[in-house]
Amino acid sequence: xxxxxxxxxxxxxxxxxxxxxxxxxxxxxxxxxxxxxxxxxxxxxxxxxxxxxxxxxxxxxxxxxxxxxxxxxxxxxxxxxxxxxxxxxxxxxxxxxxxxxxxxxxxxxxxxxxxxxxxxxxxxxxxxxxxxxxxxxxxxxxxxxxxxxxxxxxxxxxxxxxxxxxxxxxxxxxxxxxxxxxxxxxxxx
Amino acid sequence: xxxxxxxxxxxxxxxxxxxxxxxxxxxxxxxxxxxxxxxxxxxxxxxxxxxxxxxxxxxxxxxxxxxxxxxxxxxxxxxxxxxxxxxxxxxxxxxxxxxxxxxxxxxxxxxxxxxxxxxxxxxxxxxxxxxxxxxxxxxxxxxxxxxxxxxxxxxxxxxxxxxxxxxxxxxxxxxxxxxxxxxxxxxxx
DNA sequence: TAATCCACTTGCCATAAGGCAAGAAATGAA
DNA sequence: TTCATTTCTTGCCTTATGGCAAGTGGATTA
Numbered sequence: 001x002x003x004x005x006x007x008x009x010x011x012x013x014x015x016x017x018x019x020x021x022x023x024x025x026x027x028x029x030x031x032x033x034x035x036x037x038x039x040x041x042x043x044x045x046x047x048x049x050x051x052x053x054x055x056x057x058x059x060x061x062x063x064x065x066x067x068x069x070x071x072x073x074x075x076x077x078x079x080x081x082x083x084x085x086x087x088x089x090x091x092x093x094x095x096x097x098x099x100x101x102x103x104x105x106x107x108x109x110x111x112x113x114x115x116x117x118x119x120x121x122x123x124x125x126x127x128x129x130x131x132x133x134x135x136x137x138x139x140x141x142x143x144x145x146x147x148x149x150x151x152x153x154x155x156x157x158x159x160x161x162x163x164x165x166x167x168x169x170x171x172x173x174x175x176x177x178x179x180x181x182x183x184x185x186x187x188x189x
Numbered sequence: 190x191x192x193x194x195x196x197x198x199x200x201x202x203x204x205x206x207x208x209x210x211x212x213x214x215x216x217x218x219x220x221x222x223x224x225x226x227x228x229x230x231x232x233x234x235x236x237x238x239x240x241x242x243x244x245x246x247x248x249x250x251x252x253x254x255x256x257x258x259x260x261x262x263x264x265x266x267x268x269x270x271x272x273x274x275x276x277x278x279x280x281x282x283x284x285x286x287x288x289x290x291x292x293x294x295x296x297x298x299x300x301x302x303x304x305x306x307x308x309x310x311x312x313x314x315x316x317x318x319x320x321x322x323x324x325x326x327x328x329x330x331x332x333x334x335x336x337x338x339x340x341x342x343x344x345x346x347x348x349x350x351x352x353x354x355x356x357x358x359x360x361x362x363x364x365x366x367x368x369x370x371x372x373x374x375x376x377x378x
Numbered sequence: 379t380a381a382t383c384c385a386c387t388t389g390c391c392a393t394a395a396g397g398c399a400a401g402a403a404a405t406g407a408a
Numbered sequence: 409t410t411c412a413t414t415t416c417t418t419g420c421c422t423t424a425t426g427g428c429a430a431g432t433g434g435a436t437t438a
Binding site for chain 1 (some may be wrong): 422425426427428
């Protein structure tokens with residue numbers, strides 16, 4: 001499982017512990033459009049994306065989609081609140097392309113989390129990194145223009161621009177698809 | 190320490206464990222304007238705010254302050270990345286008022302974190318809650334107008350409006366102080 | 379092949395928010 | 409008290425982005 005090798009990198013994890021962690025995963029396929037998790041459900045699984053891309057989104061009060069994130073290959077797709085607090089989620093997690101996922105059920109995850117110190121540390125590192133990235137995004141929403149945010153996305157996550165339709169990218173950047181279309185036109189001159 | 194009673198609420202924590210945790214804190218006072226942590230430093234302490242308010246901020250490329258958060262009484266003030274990964278922070282944490290803080294050094298924190306399962310769980314719950322709140326803020330930046338964001342802050346964190354000058358609140362909301370002044374005028378009619 | 383559907387573009391105009399600068403009000407210091 | 413500094417407000421104009429609606433082009437399906 002080369003994908004899992006990439007995901008679980010932490011100095012405290014020994015090869016035999018990694019083996020135990022790898023074996024806890026089961027393989028699940030999703031077709032484009034399938035939902036890994038839907039609003040109202042209580043999350044019971046932890047997903048690593050092995051192949052493909054997932055989009056997370058919420059509905060705002062007008063019924064519009066707001067894309068909250070794109071989860072790429074070799075990344076983790078979970079709603080931490082729903083999974084760890086066992087409450088209904090407000091987000092949708094939908095396969096943007098056909099996906100292959102490595103999945104661990106919550107019960108099994110908790111056992112690993114409490115029995116393998118390095119896995120616990122890895123989890124804390126993952127969550128703090130997520131927090132940091134989200135903070136960067138929030139700051140970018142304040143300091144950067146829509147055009148600059150688009151360019152950053154283009155540099156840092158080119159695959160998203162290739163795989164996601166414009167309207168999803170636009171709502172992720174906090175603008176309308178109309179505006180993004182104009183920004184793109186402007187940039188290609 | 191009534192403040193700590195409020196902060197450390199988790200079903201797995203026994204009274205004697207709580208006692209151990211409480212005793213790990215030392216009391217540190219900060220005067221208005223003092224820094225708990227400055228850009229470039231590696232964080233070595235974990236802070237609970239007992240009295241007062243702290244503001245965290247970054248400088249953007251133009252040298253402008255961007256307020257990233259307000260930390261109130263009974264809340265935790267840390268830079269998770271700098272503290273847990275031992276890297277220099279990019280944020281400033283400054284006392285907005287005179288503050289009384291309960292502090293734990295990183296070494297001692299790590300010992301507690303790994304020896305008390307409930308404390309570990311509490312930490313995960315705290316971090317996932319932070320992640321959720323930050324996501325809510327990001328969504329609000331996309332879906333709500335500046336005026337709506339101001340009203341939400343007013344309802345949910347009235348103390349911030351009382352204690353922080355307008356320019357800090359404005360940059361937290363993602364607008365200029367000029368605009369916030371006009372919004373406030375509009376709302377008081 | 380025609381009929382849809384979806385993704386994207388474009389034009390026209392509306393609106394929210396910014397930039398700058400002047401001034402008023404409040405706060406703090408000497 | 410007086411002076412200085414910071415905080416907040418306001419006017420005038422600019423700019424970024426939105427809203428709506430029409431139109432294009434590609435893909436899918438009947």
